[in-house]
Amino acid sequence: MHATSTKQNLILSLLKLGSQRGLEAISLSTLAKENNISKAAIFHHFASREAMIEELFDYCNTLAYQQMATISLTGKPSEVLRRAMDHWHDLYANAPMRHFYRIIQTEALTHQAAKAIQTTLDEMLRGQSGILLESLSESSRLIIEDLDLAVLTFSSVVQQFLRRVLLDETEDVEWEEERFIQSFCALYQGT
Structure with missing residues (x-):
């Protein structure tokens, strides 16, 4: 269960930071620092940066339909x-x-x-x-x-x-x- 909440926290952090600065401006180091994890730990949850962005869009699409x-x-x-x-x-x-x-x-x-x-x-x-x-x-x-x-x-x-x-x-x-x-x-x- 902890892994799921870390993954969701990474998505929510990317969502917040990306809306402020643009997705391309958010480095994996910044994202790791924001979540108090190592940069390598991000790859435990996502295969690549692009996979993380795709999951962000999927997550938000689901939220949009729920709203x-x-x-x-x-x-x-x-x-x-x-x-x-x-x-x-x-x-x-x-x-x-x-x-x-x-x-x-x-x-x-x-x-x-x-x-x-x-x-x-x-x-x-x-x-x-x-x-x-x-x-x-x-x-x-x-x-x-x-x-x-x-x-x-x-x-x-x-x-x-x-x-x-x-x-x-x-x-x-x-x-x-x-x-x-x-x-x-x-x-x-x-x-």
Whole structure:
């Protein structure tokens, strides 16, 4: 059992340090020092540096799926969309998922697995947005003639807000999100 917790601690350390400095900037010596073990002990748990990074991505993917919650679809459209936004904010703002999302954003250009995860996360956000907007449209709380366009618009703007959260550019974000939600609902409101 001790070996599993050491392995998990190594992954969590890599996650935290990697989100602060980038994965490439984290040496095995730094990781060993952070965990009070020898550099050689790391290879007891991982066959290679790349294997450790792959396990980091697998670990975080599992966490991401576990974090998915059901967003209540009751209430006014603006309430539903605000709850969704709050849910996504929680995922992007709190450790350990915040560290994971930051790594994915920074590593997606150079690491194939990170790019694949980023694509999956973007698709999940689009899918969740689609379910929300389709439900609001089917219940006539919003009148959406082109659902694909509405989902693309909504999810793209939400992704930009979430990236700003990851970059700690949060000044005025809540106000801008609220304004976006109100404008989006006004655009598709029934007569």
